[in-house]
Amino acid sequence: MTKKNKPDLERTWDVLVIGGGNAALCAAMSAKENGAGSVLVLEASPKDVRGGNSRHTRNLRYMHGQGNRFLTGPYPEEEFYNDLLQVTKGNTNEELARFTVQQSNDIGDWMMAHGCMFQPAMKGTLSLARTNGFFLGGGKALINGYYRTAAKLGVAVSYETEVVDLEIEDGVFTSATVVHKGEKKKIVAKTVVLACGGFQANLDWLEEAWGPEARNFLVRGTPFDKGTVLRLMQNKGAVTIGDPTQGHMVAIDGRSPKYDGGIVTRLDCVSFGIVLNKNCERFYDEGEEIWPKRYAIWGRLVGQQPEQVAYCIIDAKSIDLFMPSVFPPVEAGTIEELAAKLELDPIKVKETVDNFNRTAGGDLSQFKPGDISDPLSTQGLEPPKTHWARPIDKAPFYAYPLRPGITFTYLSLKINTRAQVIMAGDKPAENIFAAGELVSGNVLGQGYMAGFGMTIGTVFGCVAGKEAANV
Numbered sequence: 001m002t003k004k005n006k007p008d009l010e011r012t013w014d015v016l017v018i019g020g021g022n023a024a025l026c027a028a029m030s031a032k033e034n035g036a037g038s039v040l041v042l043e044a045s046p047k048d049v050r051g052g053n054s055r056h057t058r059n060l061r062y063m064h065g066q067g068n069r070f071l072t073g074p075y076p077e078e079e080f081y082n083d084l085l086q087v088t089k090g091n092t093n094e095e096l097a098r099f100t101v102q103q104s105n106d107i108g109d110w111m112m113a114h115g116c117m118f119q120p121a122m123k124g125t126l127s128l129a130r131t132n133g134f135f136l137g138g139g140k141a142l143i144n145g146y147y148r149t150a151a152k153l154g155v156a157v158s159y160e161t162e163v164v165d166l167e168i169e170d171g172v173f174t175s176a177t178v179v180h181k182g183e184k185k186k187i188v189a190k191t192v193v194l195a196c197g198g199f200q201a202n203l204d205w206l207e208e209a210w211g212p213e214a215r216n217f218l219v220r221g222t223p224f225d226k227g228t229v230l231r232l233m234q235n236k237g238a239v240t241i242g243d244p245t246q247g248h249m250v251a252i253d254g255r256s257p258k259y260d261g262g263i264v265t266r267l268d269c270v271s272f273g274i275v276l277n278k279n280c281e282r283f284y285d286e287g288e289e290i291w292p293k294r295y296a297i298w299g300r301l302v303g304q305q306p307e308q309v310a311y312c313i314i315d316a317k318s319i320d321l322f323m324p325s326v327f328p329p330v331e332a333g334t335i336e337e338l339a340a341k342l343e344l345d346p347i348k349v350k351e352t353v354d355n356f357n358r359t360a361g362g363d364l365s366q367f368k369p370g371d372i373s374d375p376l377s378t379q380g381l382e383p384p385k386t387h388w389a390r391p392i393d394k395a396p397f398y399a400y401p402l403r404p405g406i407t408f409t410y411l412s413l414k415i416n417t418r419a420q421v422i423m424a425g426d427k428p429a430e431n432i433f434a435a436g437e438l439v440s441g442n443v444l445g446q447g448y449m450a451g452f453g454m455t456i457g458t459v460f461g462c463v464a465g466k467e468a469a470n471v
Protein backbone atom coordinates (compact mmCIF):
# COMPACT_ATOMS: atom_id res chain seq x y z
CA MET A 1 0.00 0.00 0.00
CA THR A 2 1.14 3.59 -0.58
CA LYS A 3 1.06 6.34 2.05
CA LYS A 4 -2.49 7.41 1.27
CA ASN A 5 -3.67 3.83 1.64
CA LYS A 6 -4.05 3.52 -2.11
CA PRO A 7 -2.65 0.36 -3.65
CA ASP A 8 0.65 0.64 -5.51
CA LEU A 9 -0.20 -0.05 -9.13
CA GLU A 10 3.48 -0.09 -10.14
CA ARG A 11 4.62 -3.17 -8.18
CA THR A 12 4.23 -6.83 -9.18
CA TRP A 13 1.26 -8.50 -7.52
CA ASP A 14 0.93 -12.19 -6.73
CA VAL A 15 -2.76 -12.41 -7.60
CA LEU A 16 -4.70 -9.86 -9.62
CA VAL A 17 -8.48 -10.17 -9.39
CA ILE A 18 -10.49 -8.39 -12.09
CA GLY A 19 -13.99 -7.44 -10.88
CA GLY A 20 -15.44 -6.31 -7.59
CA GLY A 21 -18.56 -8.44 -7.06
CA ASN A 22 -19.24 -11.69 -5.24
CA ALA A 23 -17.03 -13.95 -7.38
CA ALA A 24 -14.10 -11.53 -7.25
CA LEU A 25 -14.25 -11.07 -3.48
CA CYS A 26 -14.58 -14.79 -2.83
CA ALA A 27 -11.52 -15.30 -5.05
CA ALA A 28 -9.53 -12.52 -3.36
CA MET A 29 -10.28 -13.75 0.18
CA SER A 30 -9.61 -17.35 -0.78
CA ALA A 31 -6.31 -16.42 -2.46
CA LYS A 32 -5.14 -14.61 0.67
CA GLU A 33 -6.20 -17.44 2.96
CA ASN A 34 -4.41 -19.94 0.76
CA GLY A 35 -1.09 -18.18 1.01
CA ALA A 36 -0.95 -15.50 -1.68
CA GLY A 37 1.41 -12.76 -0.48
CA SER A 38 -0.29 -9.87 -2.25
CA VAL A 39 -3.76 -9.66 -3.81
CA LEU A 40 -5.14 -6.69 -5.74
CA VAL A 41 -8.82 -6.33 -6.73
CA LEU A 42 -9.56 -4.08 -9.72
CA GLU A 43 -13.12 -2.73 -9.62
CA ALA A 44 -14.29 -0.63 -12.58
CA SER A 45 -16.95 1.20 -10.58
CA PRO A 46 -16.60 3.94 -7.96
CA LYS A 47 -16.60 2.73 -4.36
CA ASP A 48 -20.21 3.71 -3.60
CA VAL A 49 -21.63 1.42 -6.29
CA ARG A 50 -19.05 -1.35 -5.97
CA GLY A 51 -20.17 -4.94 -6.09
CA GLY A 52 -21.66 -5.25 -9.58
CA ASN A 53 -24.82 -7.26 -9.89
CA SER A 54 -24.02 -9.03 -6.63
CA ARG A 55 -25.17 -6.02 -4.64
CA HIS A 56 -28.70 -6.50 -6.05
CA THR A 57 -29.03 -10.10 -4.90
CA ARG A 58 -31.06 -11.51 -2.05
CA ASN A 59 -30.27 -15.20 -1.76
CA LEU A 60 -28.08 -18.13 -2.66
CA ARG A 61 -28.91 -21.79 -3.24
CA TYR A 62 -26.68 -24.40 -1.68
CA MET A 63 -26.60 -28.06 -0.81
CA HIS A 64 -27.10 -28.88 2.89
CA GLY A 65 -27.81 -32.02 4.88
CA GLN A 66 -30.17 -30.47 7.40
CA GLY A 67 -32.22 -27.38 8.12
CA ASN A 68 -31.14 -24.67 10.54
CA ARG A 69 -32.24 -21.20 11.67
CA PHE A 70 -32.04 -19.93 8.11
CA LEU A 71 -33.21 -22.94 6.10
CA THR A 72 -36.37 -24.92 6.79
CA GLY A 73 -35.00 -28.36 5.82
CA PRO A 74 -32.36 -30.40 3.98
CA TYR A 75 -31.45 -29.91 0.32
CA PRO A 76 -29.51 -33.01 -0.68
CA GLU A 77 -27.05 -33.36 -3.57
CA GLU A 78 -29.30 -35.43 -5.85
CA GLU A 79 -32.28 -33.09 -5.51
CA PHE A 80 -30.14 -30.02 -6.25
CA TYR A 81 -28.45 -31.76 -9.19
CA ASN A 82 -31.78 -32.92 -10.62
CA ASP A 83 -33.25 -29.42 -10.25
CA LEU A 84 -30.31 -28.15 -12.30
CA LEU A 85 -30.75 -30.83 -14.98
CA GLN A 86 -34.44 -29.96 -15.17
CA VAL A 87 -34.05 -26.19 -15.65
CA THR A 88 -31.18 -26.56 -18.14
CA LYS A 89 -32.93 -29.45 -19.92
CA GLY A 90 -29.57 -31.23 -19.69
CA ASN A 91 -27.77 -28.36 -21.43
CA THR A 92 -24.94 -28.33 -18.87
CA ASN A 93 -21.45 -29.76 -18.43
CA GLU A 94 -22.29 -32.63 -16.11
CA GLU A 95 -18.85 -32.79 -14.48
CA LEU A 96 -18.87 -29.07 -13.66
CA ALA A 97 -22.55 -29.14 -12.67
CA ARG A 98 -21.97 -32.01 -10.23
CA PHE A 99 -18.82 -30.25 -8.96
CA THR A 100 -20.72 -26.99 -8.37
CA VAL A 101 -23.43 -28.75 -6.39
CA GLN A 102 -20.94 -30.73 -4.29
CA GLN A 103 -18.69 -27.75 -3.61
CA SER A 104 -21.70 -25.74 -2.45
CA ASN A 105 -22.18 -28.17 0.45
CA ASP A 106 -22.71 -26.02 3.57
CA ILE A 107 -21.09 -23.03 1.84
CA GLY A 108 -23.28 -20.85 4.06
CA ASP A 109 -20.85 -21.56 6.92
CA TRP A 110 -17.90 -20.25 4.89
CA MET A 111 -19.94 -17.20 3.92
CA MET A 112 -20.85 -16.42 7.53
CA ALA A 113 -17.21 -16.71 8.53
CA HIS A 114 -16.39 -14.08 5.90
CA GLY A 115 -18.94 -11.39 6.70
CA CYS A 116 -22.31 -12.64 5.41
CA MET A 117 -25.30 -12.64 7.73
CA PHE A 118 -28.37 -14.70 6.83
CA GLN A 119 -31.89 -13.82 7.89
CA PRO A 120 -34.18 -16.34 9.60
CA ALA A 121 -36.31 -18.37 7.15
CA MET A 122 -39.40 -16.51 5.97
CA LYS A 123 -42.41 -17.31 3.85
CA GLY A 124 -42.76 -15.37 0.61
CA THR A 125 -43.81 -15.50 -3.01
CA LEU A 126 -40.61 -17.26 -3.99
CA SER A 127 -41.10 -20.27 -1.65
CA LEU A 128 -37.34 -20.82 -1.35
CA ALA A 129 -37.00 -21.07 2.42
CA ARG A 130 -35.69 -24.66 2.33
CA THR A 131 -33.24 -24.46 -0.56
CA ASN A 132 -31.88 -20.88 -0.40
CA GLY A 133 -30.24 -18.78 2.30
CA PHE A 134 -31.41 -15.13 2.29
CA PHE A 135 -28.85 -12.41 3.08
CA LEU A 136 -29.75 -10.12 5.95
CA GLY A 137 -29.71 -6.63 4.41
CA GLY A 138 -29.56 -8.10 0.88
CA GLY A 139 -26.62 -8.26 -1.50
CA LYS A 140 -25.37 -4.80 -0.56
CA ALA A 141 -24.82 -5.90 3.05
CA LEU A 142 -23.19 -9.13 1.89
CA ILE A 143 -20.80 -7.23 -0.38
CA ASN A 144 -19.94 -4.68 2.32
CA GLY A 145 -19.26 -7.55 4.75
CA TYR A 146 -16.96 -9.23 2.21
CA TYR A 147 -15.06 -5.99 1.50
CA ARG A 148 -14.52 -5.54 5.26
CA THR A 149 -13.20 -9.08 5.65
CA ALA A 150 -11.04 -8.79 2.54
CA ALA A 151 -9.48 -5.60 3.94
CA LYS A 152 -8.73 -7.35 7.24
CA LEU A 153 -7.04 -10.15 5.31
CA GLY A 154 -4.85 -7.59 3.55
CA VAL A 155 -6.53 -7.58 0.12
CA ALA A 156 -5.95 -4.28 -1.72
CA VAL A 157 -8.68 -2.71 -3.86
CA SER A 158 -8.40 -0.16 -6.65
CA TYR A 159 -11.74 1.45 -7.57
CA GLU A 160 -12.53 3.23 -10.82
CA THR A 161 -9.99 0.95 -12.45
CA GLU A 162 -11.27 -0.60 -15.65
CA VAL A 163 -9.32 -3.32 -17.42
CA VAL A 164 -9.10 -2.51 -21.12
CA ASP A 165 -6.43 -4.97 -22.27
CA LEU A 166 -4.64 -8.13 -21.20
CA GLU A 167 -1.15 -9.25 -22.10
CA ILE A 168 -1.14 -13.00 -22.68
CA GLU A 169 1.70 -14.85 -24.37
CA ASP A 170 1.42 -18.54 -25.24
CA GLY A 171 -1.49 -18.87 -22.84
CA VAL A 172 0.42 -17.20 -19.99
CA PHE A 173 -0.85 -13.95 -18.44
CA THR A 174 1.74 -11.26 -17.77
CA SER A 175 -0.10 -7.98 -17.21
CA ALA A 176 -3.37 -6.05 -17.49
CA THR A 177 -3.77 -2.57 -18.95
CA VAL A 178 -6.21 -0.43 -17.01
CA VAL A 179 -7.71 3.01 -17.23
CA HIS A 180 -7.57 4.57 -13.78
CA LYS A 181 -8.91 8.10 -13.35
CA GLY A 182 -8.40 8.80 -17.05
CA GLU A 183 -4.84 7.46 -17.13
CA LYS A 184 -3.66 4.23 -18.78
CA LYS A 185 -1.45 1.97 -16.65
CA LYS A 186 0.00 -1.52 -16.91
CA ILE A 187 -0.41 -3.75 -13.85
CA VAL A 188 1.89 -6.74 -13.61
CA ALA A 189 0.93 -9.89 -11.69
CA LYS A 190 1.94 -13.54 -11.46
CA THR A 191 -1.61 -14.85 -11.81
CA VAL A 192 -5.00 -13.44 -12.66
CA VAL A 193 -8.59 -14.27 -11.72
CA LEU A 194 -11.19 -12.95 -14.15
CA ALA A 195 -14.44 -12.28 -12.28
CA CYS A 196 -15.98 -9.34 -14.06
CA GLY A 197 -19.45 -10.50 -15.05
CA GLY A 198 -21.27 -11.03 -18.34
CA PHE A 199 -21.85 -8.57 -21.20
CA GLN A 200 -25.45 -7.67 -20.39
CA ALA A 201 -24.74 -3.94 -19.99
CA ASN A 202 -23.15 -3.70 -23.43
CA LEU A 203 -26.00 -2.61 -25.72
CA ASP A 204 -23.89 -2.95 -28.87
CA TRP A 205 -23.10 -6.56 -28.06
CA LEU A 206 -26.71 -7.28 -27.11
CA GLU A 207 -27.77 -5.85 -30.45
CA GLU A 208 -25.24 -8.07 -32.25
CA ALA A 209 -26.78 -11.11 -30.56
CA TRP A 210 -30.48 -10.16 -30.49
CA GLY A 211 -30.93 -7.63 -33.26
CA PRO A 212 -32.03 -3.99 -32.95
CA GLU A 213 -34.81 -4.96 -30.47
CA ALA A 214 -32.10 -5.21 -27.83
CA ARG A 215 -31.82 -1.41 -27.72
CA ASN A 216 -35.17 -1.45 -25.90
CA PHE A 217 -34.10 -3.91 -23.20
CA LEU A 218 -33.61 -2.59 -19.68
CA VAL A 219 -30.51 -3.74 -17.81
CA ARG A 220 -31.51 -4.75 -14.29
CA GLY A 221 -28.04 -4.50 -12.84
CA THR A 222 -24.75 -2.63 -13.02
CA PRO A 223 -23.77 -0.62 -16.11
CA PHE A 224 -20.15 -1.78 -15.59
CA ASP A 225 -20.59 -5.39 -16.79
CA LYS A 226 -19.82 -4.68 -20.45
CA GLY A 227 -18.04 -7.92 -21.29
CA THR A 228 -14.75 -6.18 -22.11
CA VAL A 229 -12.64 -8.95 -20.61
CA LEU A 230 -14.79 -11.69 -22.17
CA ARG A 231 -14.18 -10.14 -25.62
CA LEU A 232 -10.48 -9.66 -24.93
CA MET A 233 -10.17 -13.30 -23.93
CA GLN A 234 -12.07 -14.45 -27.03
CA ASN A 235 -9.63 -12.48 -29.16
CA LYS A 236 -6.67 -14.01 -27.29
CA GLY A 237 -7.73 -17.56 -28.01
CA ALA A 238 -9.84 -18.52 -25.00
CA VAL A 239 -12.55 -21.09 -25.72
CA THR A 240 -16.06 -19.79 -25.06
CA ILE A 241 -19.14 -21.76 -24.22
CA GLY A 242 -22.81 -20.89 -24.50
CA ASP A 243 -25.10 -19.03 -26.83
CA PRO A 244 -24.93 -15.21 -26.72
CA THR A 245 -28.73 -15.00 -26.80
CA GLN A 246 -29.05 -17.17 -23.69
CA GLY A 247 -29.32 -15.45 -20.38
CA HIS A 248 -31.69 -14.55 -17.61
CA MET A 249 -34.34 -12.09 -18.71
CA VAL A 250 -37.60 -11.21 -16.98
CA ALA A 251 -40.46 -8.81 -17.59
CA ILE A 252 -40.04 -5.77 -15.35
CA ASP A 253 -41.88 -2.50 -14.90
CA GLY A 254 -41.46 -0.60 -18.17
CA ARG A 255 -40.87 2.64 -16.27
CA SER A 256 -37.65 1.36 -14.68
CA PRO A 257 -34.33 3.12 -15.30
CA LYS A 258 -32.16 1.86 -18.16
CA TYR A 259 -29.57 0.44 -15.70
CA ASP A 260 -29.41 -0.68 -12.09
CA GLY A 261 -33.15 -0.68 -11.27
CA GLY A 262 -32.56 -3.82 -9.21
CA ILE A 263 -35.08 -6.12 -7.65
CA VAL A 264 -37.78 -3.55 -6.85
CA THR A 265 -38.76 -3.20 -10.51
CA ARG A 266 -39.94 -6.81 -10.60
CA LEU A 267 -43.66 -7.35 -11.31
CA ASP A 268 -45.64 -10.32 -10.05
CA CYS A 269 -49.09 -9.47 -11.44
CA VAL A 270 -49.11 -11.37 -14.76
CA SER A 271 -50.89 -14.52 -13.60
CA PHE A 272 -53.74 -12.42 -12.13
CA GLY A 273 -54.52 -10.45 -15.28
CA ILE A 274 -54.11 -10.41 -19.02
CA VAL A 275 -51.14 -9.10 -20.98
CA LEU A 276 -51.62 -7.07 -24.18
CA ASN A 277 -49.05 -5.89 -26.69
CA LYS A 278 -48.96 -2.51 -28.49
CA ASN A 279 -51.57 -3.89 -30.94
CA CYS A 280 -53.91 -4.44 -27.96
CA GLU A 281 -53.72 -8.22 -28.45
CA ARG A 282 -52.97 -11.00 -26.00
CA PHE A 283 -50.04 -13.20 -27.05
CA TYR A 284 -49.43 -15.92 -24.41
CA ASP A 285 -51.14 -17.93 -21.68
CA GLU A 286 -50.77 -15.74 -18.57
CA GLY A 287 -51.93 -18.62 -16.36
CA GLU A 288 -49.59 -21.32 -17.61
CA GLU A 289 -47.81 -21.90 -14.29
CA ILE A 290 -47.45 -20.51 -10.80
CA TRP A 291 -45.82 -17.11 -11.28
CA PRO A 292 -42.29 -17.64 -9.91
CA LYS A 293 -41.90 -20.69 -12.20
CA ARG A 294 -42.87 -18.74 -15.33
CA TYR A 295 -41.27 -15.49 -14.19
CA ALA A 296 -38.18 -16.03 -16.36
CA ILE A 297 -39.99 -16.60 -19.68
CA TRP A 298 -41.86 -13.30 -19.84
CA GLY A 299 -38.80 -11.20 -20.56
CA ARG A 300 -38.29 -13.02 -23.85
CA LEU A 301 -42.01 -12.98 -24.64
CA VAL A 302 -42.23 -9.22 -24.21
CA GLY A 303 -38.96 -8.89 -26.15
CA GLN A 304 -40.68 -10.49 -29.16
CA GLN A 305 -43.58 -7.98 -29.18
CA PRO A 306 -43.71 -4.75 -31.22
CA GLU A 307 -41.45 -2.10 -29.67
CA GLN A 308 -40.63 -4.63 -26.90
CA VAL A 309 -43.41 -3.39 -24.68
CA ALA A 310 -46.55 -4.96 -23.17
CA TYR A 311 -49.22 -4.06 -20.61
CA CYS A 312 -50.59 -6.18 -17.81
CA ILE A 313 -54.21 -5.32 -16.99
CA ILE A 314 -55.90 -6.36 -13.76
CA ASP A 315 -58.94 -5.22 -11.79
CA ALA A 316 -59.75 -4.33 -8.19
CA LYS A 317 -60.15 -8.01 -7.23
CA SER A 318 -56.44 -8.71 -7.85
CA ILE A 319 -54.59 -5.57 -6.83
CA ASP A 320 -53.67 -6.89 -3.37
CA LEU A 321 -52.70 -10.41 -4.41
CA PHE A 322 -49.05 -9.82 -5.37
CA MET A 323 -45.94 -8.04 -4.14
CA PRO A 324 -46.37 -4.37 -5.12
CA SER A 325 -44.00 -2.80 -7.63
CA VAL A 326 -41.94 0.26 -6.74
CA PHE A 327 -44.05 2.20 -9.27
CA PRO A 328 -47.77 2.74 -8.66
CA PRO A 329 -50.09 1.14 -11.24
CA VAL A 330 -51.86 3.22 -13.86
CA GLU A 331 -55.44 3.43 -12.57
CA ALA A 332 -58.81 4.27 -14.18
CA GLY A 333 -62.53 3.84 -13.61
CA THR A 334 -63.17 2.16 -16.97
CA ILE A 335 -61.15 0.00 -19.37
CA GLU A 336 -61.41 2.68 -22.07
CA GLU A 337 -59.97 5.34 -19.76
CA LEU A 338 -57.19 2.96 -18.75
CA ALA A 339 -56.35 2.30 -22.42
CA ALA A 340 -56.23 6.02 -23.11
CA LYS A 341 -53.81 6.55 -20.22
CA LEU A 342 -51.60 3.81 -21.69
CA GLU A 343 -51.84 5.49 -25.11
CA LEU A 344 -53.49 2.37 -26.54
CA ASP A 345 -56.58 2.23 -28.76
CA PRO A 346 -59.50 2.21 -26.23
CA ILE A 347 -61.88 0.39 -28.59
CA LYS A 348 -59.43 -2.42 -29.30
CA VAL A 349 -58.44 -2.83 -25.64
CA LYS A 350 -62.10 -2.97 -24.61
CA GLU A 351 -62.73 -5.60 -27.28
CA THR A 352 -59.82 -7.76 -26.05
CA VAL A 353 -60.94 -7.47 -22.42
CA ASP A 354 -64.58 -8.21 -23.34
CA ASN A 355 -63.55 -11.27 -25.38
CA PHE A 356 -61.50 -12.53 -22.48
CA ASN A 357 -64.32 -11.88 -19.99
CA ARG A 358 -66.85 -13.74 -22.17
CA THR A 359 -64.70 -16.90 -22.14
CA ALA A 360 -63.28 -16.63 -18.60
CA GLY A 361 -64.70 -17.80 -15.39
CA GLY A 362 -66.56 -20.77 -13.95
CA ASP A 363 -67.18 -21.09 -10.22
CA LEU A 364 -65.22 -18.08 -8.92
CA SER A 365 -65.33 -19.47 -5.38
CA GLN A 366 -62.81 -22.07 -6.65
CA PHE A 367 -60.19 -19.37 -7.37
CA LYS A 368 -56.87 -20.40 -5.77
CA PRO A 369 -54.17 -17.76 -6.12
CA GLY A 370 -50.65 -19.22 -6.16
CA ASP A 371 -51.97 -22.78 -6.55
CA ILE A 372 -51.72 -24.59 -9.89
CA SER A 373 -54.81 -26.69 -9.06
CA ASP A 374 -56.89 -23.53 -9.69
CA PRO A 375 -59.62 -24.64 -12.13
CA LEU A 376 -60.53 -21.27 -13.67
CA SER A 377 -59.57 -21.31 -17.35
CA THR A 378 -60.89 -19.70 -20.51
CA GLN A 379 -63.02 -21.71 -22.94
CA GLY A 380 -62.44 -21.35 -26.68
CA LEU A 381 -60.05 -18.38 -26.43
CA GLU A 382 -56.76 -18.23 -28.34
CA PRO A 383 -54.26 -18.11 -26.68
CA PRO A 384 -56.02 -19.59 -23.67
CA LYS A 385 -55.51 -18.53 -20.08
CA THR A 386 -55.34 -21.88 -18.35
CA HIS A 387 -55.51 -20.88 -14.65
CA TRP A 388 -56.71 -17.92 -12.56
CA ALA A 389 -58.92 -16.73 -15.44
CA ARG A 390 -61.33 -14.47 -13.54
CA PRO A 391 -63.17 -11.83 -15.58
CA ILE A 392 -61.63 -8.37 -15.40
CA ASP A 393 -64.78 -6.52 -14.46
CA LYS A 394 -64.42 -4.79 -11.09
CA ALA A 395 -63.41 -1.11 -11.14
CA PRO A 396 -61.04 0.48 -10.58
CA PHE A 397 -58.92 -1.09 -13.31
CA TYR A 398 -55.13 -1.10 -13.17
CA ALA A 399 -52.26 -1.56 -15.59
CA TYR A 400 -48.49 -1.96 -15.44
CA PRO A 401 -46.30 -1.43 -18.52
CA LEU A 402 -43.80 -4.27 -19.04
CA ARG A 403 -40.40 -4.36 -20.73
CA PRO A 404 -37.71 -7.06 -20.96
CA GLY A 405 -35.19 -6.67 -18.16
CA ILE A 406 -31.91 -8.50 -18.77
CA THR A 407 -30.25 -9.85 -15.63
CA PHE A 408 -27.16 -11.60 -16.98
CA THR A 409 -25.85 -13.29 -20.11
CA TYR A 410 -24.58 -16.88 -20.26
CA LEU A 411 -21.91 -16.68 -22.97
CA SER A 412 -18.85 -17.68 -20.95
CA LEU A 413 -15.21 -18.62 -20.80
CA LYS A 414 -14.82 -22.38 -20.76
CA ILE A 415 -13.18 -23.59 -17.53
CA ASN A 416 -12.31 -26.86 -15.77
CA THR A 417 -12.88 -27.88 -12.15
CA ARG A 418 -9.74 -25.92 -11.16
CA ALA A 419 -11.39 -22.80 -12.62
CA GLN A 420 -8.59 -22.61 -15.20
CA VAL A 421 -9.58 -20.88 -18.43
CA ILE A 422 -9.39 -23.23 -21.39
CA MET A 423 -7.43 -21.84 -24.31
CA ALA A 424 -7.37 -22.91 -27.98
CA GLY A 425 -6.44 -26.53 -28.44
CA ASP A 426 -8.28 -27.35 -25.20
CA LYS A 427 -5.23 -26.29 -23.15
CA PRO A 428 -5.91 -25.01 -19.63
CA ALA A 429 -4.14 -21.67 -19.07
CA GLU A 430 -1.48 -22.01 -16.39
CA ASN A 431 -2.12 -18.77 -14.56
CA ILE A 432 -5.55 -17.55 -15.76
CA PHE A 433 -8.62 -18.46 -13.72
CA ALA A 434 -12.24 -17.34 -14.00
CA ALA A 435 -15.37 -17.31 -11.86
CA GLY A 436 -18.93 -16.00 -11.54
CA GLU A 437 -21.16 -14.81 -14.33
CA LEU A 438 -18.19 -14.98 -16.65
CA VAL A 439 -18.31 -18.79 -16.39
CA SER A 440 -22.05 -19.35 -15.81
CA GLY A 441 -22.57 -20.88 -19.29
CA ASN A 442 -20.46 -23.89 -18.29
CA VAL A 443 -23.27 -25.09 -16.04
CA LEU A 444 -26.25 -23.01 -17.21
CA GLY A 445 -26.66 -23.71 -20.91
CA GLN A 446 -30.22 -22.42 -20.63
CA GLY A 447 -32.91 -21.82 -17.99
CA TYR A 448 -32.36 -20.59 -14.46
CA MET A 449 -33.14 -21.41 -10.87
CA ALA A 450 -33.28 -18.78 -8.17
CA GLY A 451 -30.10 -18.23 -6.19
CA PHE A 452 -27.82 -20.19 -8.53
CA GLY A 453 -25.90 -17.21 -9.93
CA MET A 454 -24.40 -16.61 -6.50
CA THR A 455 -23.67 -20.33 -6.09
CA ILE A 456 -21.58 -20.30 -9.27
CA GLY A 457 -19.73 -17.17 -8.12
CA THR A 458 -19.05 -18.41 -4.60
CA VAL A 459 -17.98 -21.92 -5.58
CA PHE A 460 -15.72 -20.97 -8.49
CA GLY A 461 -14.54 -17.77 -6.79
CA CYS A 462 -13.19 -19.83 -3.87
CA VAL A 463 -11.65 -22.45 -6.18
CA ALA A 464 -10.09 -19.81 -8.46
CA GLY A 465 -8.58 -17.91 -5.51
CA LYS A 466 -7.06 -21.06 -4.03
CA GLU A 467 -5.65 -22.23 -7.36
CA ALA A 468 -4.27 -18.77 -8.16
CA ALA A 469 -2.50 -18.67 -4.80
CA ASN A 470 -0.81 -21.98 -5.56
CA VAL A 471 0.53 -21.31 -9.05
Ligand SMILES: Cc1cc2nc3c(=O)[nH]c(=O)nc-3n(C[C@H](O)[C@H](O)[C@H](O)COP(=O)(O)OP(=O)(O)OC[C@H]3O[C@@H](n4cnc5c(N)ncnc54)[C@H](O)[C@@H]3O)c2cc1C
Binds near residue numbers: 054056059221222263
Ligand atom coordinates in the same frame (compact mmCIF):
# COMPACT_ATOMS: atom_id res chain seq x y z
C1 LIG B 1 -31.69 -7.34 -9.80
C2 LIG B 1 -30.89 -8.61 -9.68
C3 LIG B 1 -31.20 -9.52 -8.69
C4 LIG B 1 -30.50 -10.71 -8.60
N1 LIG B 1 -30.80 -11.57 -7.58
C5 LIG B 1 -30.08 -12.69 -7.41
C6 LIG B 1 -30.26 -13.51 -6.27
O1 LIG B 1 -31.04 -13.20 -5.35
N2 LIG B 1 -29.52 -14.66 -6.19
C7 LIG B 1 -28.60 -15.02 -7.17
O2 LIG B 1 -27.97 -16.06 -7.04
N3 LIG B 1 -28.37 -14.22 -8.22
C8 LIG B 1 -29.08 -13.08 -8.38
N4 LIG B 1 -28.80 -12.25 -9.42
C9 LIG B 1 -27.69 -12.64 -10.34
C10 LIG B 1 -26.38 -12.31 -9.63
O3 LIG B 1 -26.32 -10.93 -9.43
C11 LIG B 1 -25.15 -12.75 -10.38
O4 LIG B 1 -25.22 -14.09 -10.75
C12 LIG B 1 -23.89 -12.57 -9.50
O5 LIG B 1 -23.94 -11.38 -8.79
C13 LIG B 1 -22.66 -12.57 -10.35
O6 LIG B 1 -21.54 -12.23 -9.59
P1 LIG B 1 -20.20 -11.82 -10.30
O7 LIG B 1 -19.25 -11.51 -9.23
O8 LIG B 1 -19.84 -12.82 -11.33
O9 LIG B 1 -20.58 -10.50 -11.13
P2 LIG B 1 -20.89 -9.02 -10.60
O10 LIG B 1 -21.41 -9.04 -9.22
O11 LIG B 1 -21.73 -8.36 -11.63
O12 LIG B 1 -19.48 -8.34 -10.53
C14 LIG B 1 -18.76 -8.03 -11.71
C15 LIG B 1 -17.80 -6.93 -11.33
O13 LIG B 1 -16.85 -6.72 -12.38
C16 LIG B 1 -16.63 -5.32 -12.53
N5 LIG B 1 -16.13 -5.14 -13.90
C17 LIG B 1 -16.76 -5.40 -15.06
N6 LIG B 1 -15.95 -5.17 -16.10
C18 LIG B 1 -14.76 -4.77 -15.57
C19 LIG B 1 -13.49 -4.38 -16.14
N7 LIG B 1 -13.29 -4.38 -17.46
N8 LIG B 1 -12.50 -4.02 -15.29
C20 LIG B 1 -12.69 -4.03 -13.94
N9 LIG B 1 -13.85 -4.39 -13.37
C21 LIG B 1 -14.87 -4.75 -14.16
C22 LIG B 1 -17.98 -4.70 -12.24
O14 LIG B 1 -17.88 -3.35 -11.88
C23 LIG B 1 -18.46 -5.58 -11.08
O15 LIG B 1 -17.97 -5.13 -9.86
C24 LIG B 1 -29.46 -11.03 -9.53
C25 LIG B 1 -29.12 -10.08 -10.51
C26 LIG B 1 -29.81 -8.88 -10.58
C27 LIG B 1 -29.41 -7.88 -11.64
